[in-house]
Amino acid sequence: xxxxxxxxxxxxATGVVGRNLLRQLIADPDWSVICVSRRKxxxxxxxxxxxVDLLNPADIREKLGSLNEVTHIFYAAYIEKPRxxxxxxxxxxxxxxxxxxxxxxxxxxVHINIMHGTKWYGSHLGPFKTPAKESDPGRIPPNFYxxxxxxxxxxxxxxxxxxxxxxxxxxxxxxxxxxxNLVLVLAVYATISKALGLPLRHPxxxxxxxxxxxxxxxxxxxRACVWMSTDPGAxxxxxxxxxxxxxxxxxMWPAIADYFGMEAGPAQKxxxxxxxxxxxxxxxxxxxxxxxxxxxxxxxVVWDYGNRVFTPEFDIISSTTKARQYGFSEFxxxxxxxxxxxxxxxxxxxxx
Ligand SMILES: NC(=O)c1ccc[n+]([C@@H]2O[C@H](COP(=O)([O-])OP(=O)(O)OC[C@H]3O[C@@H](n4cnc5c(N)ncnc54)[C@H](OP(=O)(O)O)[C@@H]3O)[C@@H](O)[C@H]2O)c1
Numbered sequence: 001x002x003x004x005x006x007x008x009x010x011x012x013a014t015g016v017v018g019r020n021l022l023r024q025l026i027a028d029p030d031w032s033v034i035c036v037s038r039r040k041x042x043x044x045x046x047x048x049x050x051x052v053d054l055l056n057p058a059d060i061r062e063k064l065g066s067l068n069e070v071t072h073i074f075y076a077a078y079i080e081k082p083r084x085x086x087x088x089x090x091x092x093x094x095x096x097x098x099x100x101x102x103x104x105x106x107x108x109x110v111h112i113n114i115m116h117g118t119k120w121y122g123s124h125l126g127p128f129k130t131p132a133k134e135s136d137p138g139r140i141p142p143n144f145y146x147x148x149x150x151x152x153x154x155x156x157x158x159x160x161x162x163x164x165x166x167x168x169x170x171x172x173x174x175x176x177x178x179x180x181n182l183v184l185v186l187a188v189y190a191t192i193s194k195a196l197g198l199p200l201r202h203p204x205x206x207x208x209x210x211x212x213x214x215x216x217x218x219x220x221x222x223r224a225c226v227w228m229s230t231d232p233g234a235x236x237x238x239x240x241x242x243x244x245x246x247x248x249x250x251x252m253w254p255a256i257a258d259y260f261g262m263e264a265g266p267a268q269k270x271x272x273x274x275x276x277x278x279x280x281x282x283x284x285x286x287x288x289x290x291x292x293x294x295x296x297x298x299x300x301v302v303w304d305y306g307n308r309v310f311t312p313e314f315d316i317i318s319s320t321t322k323a324r325q326y327g328f329s330e331f332x333x334x335x336x337x338x339x340x341x342x343x344x345x346x347x348x349x350x351x352x
Contacts, residue, residue, distance in 0.1 A: 006230075007108075009070045010035040011054065011098055012077035014042075016175035017115050020218035021074055021225060022047060028226075034067065036098075037077070042176075054094035055079075060101045070106045072229050073099075076115040080179040084124065084142060091144040092151065099155065109161045111229045114152060116145040116238070118169040123316050124308070130212075131319035134167070134238045149238070162235035164228040166221065169242055169318060170309060172337060173218025174344050177299045182215065183341045185306040187351045189272070190260040192279050195286055199265030200257040202249055203275075204310030209250040209267040212315040214242040217332045227328045234326050240318035244331030249310075255335050259342055272306040290352035300350075 008025050012018035013035035025031040026045040033047040040049050052063045054077055075098070079090040095114070103109060121132040122139030129136055138146050145165075152163045172183045190200050202209045224241040228234040250267070257264035280297040287294055323329075345351045 005032065005071070006030055006110075007032045007034065007069050007071045008074055009067070009072070009102065010074045010076065011037070011094075012075070012115075013037045013049065014039045014175070014178075015076055015078060016171050016173045016178050016181055016218060017076035017078075017221065018074070019043065019175050020173040021076065021222040024219065024222040024226070034070065036064070054097055055090060057097045057100070060097050064098075064101050065105070067102060068105045068107065070102055071108050071110045073102065073109070073112045074115075074225060074229070075113065078115075084119075088142045088144045088147055092147050095148055096151065103155070103161075111161055111235070112152060112156075112163045113225050113229045114148055114163065114165045115225075116148070116165045116167050118167060118240075118316060118318055119143065120145045120167050120238075121318075123169070123312070127314035130315045130317040132240065132317065133319045134240060134322050153236075156236065162232075164225075164234055164236070165238040166225055166228065167238060167240045167318060168216035168221050169316060170213075170215040171218050171221060172215055172341055173221075174341065174348070176295060176350070179302045180305045181301070182305070182309060183338065183345065184301050184350075185272075185303070185309065186256060186338070187342055187345050188283070188301045189276065189306065190256060190262065191286065191351050192276070192282055194260055194262050195282060199263040200253065200260065201265035201270075202253050202267040202310070203270045203272055203306065204249065204267060205269045205313060206250075206267045207313035208269075208310055209253070210248050211313060212246045212248055212317055214244075214246045214317050215334055215337075216242045217334075217337045220330055220332050223330060224323065224328050228323075228326075231327055234328075237322075237326070239323045239326070239328070240320050241323060241328075242318050242320055243334045243337065244320050245334050246317050247334055252335060252338070256338060259339050269310075272303040272310070276301070276303045276306075286352060291349065292352065293349050295350070 014037045283297045
């Protein structure tokens, strides 16, 4: 293979996926990094950020039209909508708009990696076969992951570049103001419960607390994406990527309560959106008292995502055997990951 310097284009650089991939690549001397999103990522380091609206083809042509040096595209842009069916059009448009401008003018393009997830298997619709394998059939559409997958496979025919897709679940990593952020849901829920003198109650049903689940550390996910984008043996394949362990919330809960210096209460199902909506003043007082970064409460946590994590009463497990067979063998203890990431929130003065 031609020996070329690796130049990454990360789409969605301010998200929980993209921000952590950016952090990983700028620390690696093998990579030069260009990243795109509307906001600038809050990261120090040597990278070029271009603010662009991926829904606007003219904006992309104007700002990215002269980029011809990209070797690897990491696509992690994402638009959340209340209905799954409403997500198809914008999420397809952003990917197509970006590739329409970059791909024809990038003669050294080697690989396009696209971020997907366990919803590929219909985890948002109800129980599914577990552990889910990459070869399992998907569920009834609409599902923008399936549309993006069909698009990239078709686009790759006759090209020298290859693609890969990653299917993580509940990605845990440092990011502020993004819709799906489990670590912030847990940390802010615990902090407010403690301030109210309550035990840390698991906010789902007993069946949710005892179902088996898996999660994905954003650092591990970044390394997996770099692996699948650079190992020719992983080309043109999807890979489930999780920490490699499974757990029940009922067993994880005491460790989380202990971290925050609290008693673990029994499971008590609540609607986090309604229950937590009125805690803005409480958070403001905590932020002042502990000199926290003044992030508006409404932007700190999307409680609906908490509801989505603590509602399913079925196992959510993906098999990671395929990634291991193809060469990615990293794993992560999920309890250690949660505690480390709470530490990171503390160090950054996001929580007391
Ligand atoms: N988070 C999870 O727990 C999780 C779990 C499994 C799978 N996934 C999948 O991972 C992928 C990435 O998710 P994420 O959680 O990282 O999303 P995210 O935190 O919401 O980040 C989305 C990124 O897309 C960018 N973006 C959105 N609209 C844009 C636009 N019009 N133009 C340019 N950039 C735009 C955002 O930047 P700006 O707002 O600054 O433009 C941001 O950088 C998605 O496919 C998601 O389904 C996520």
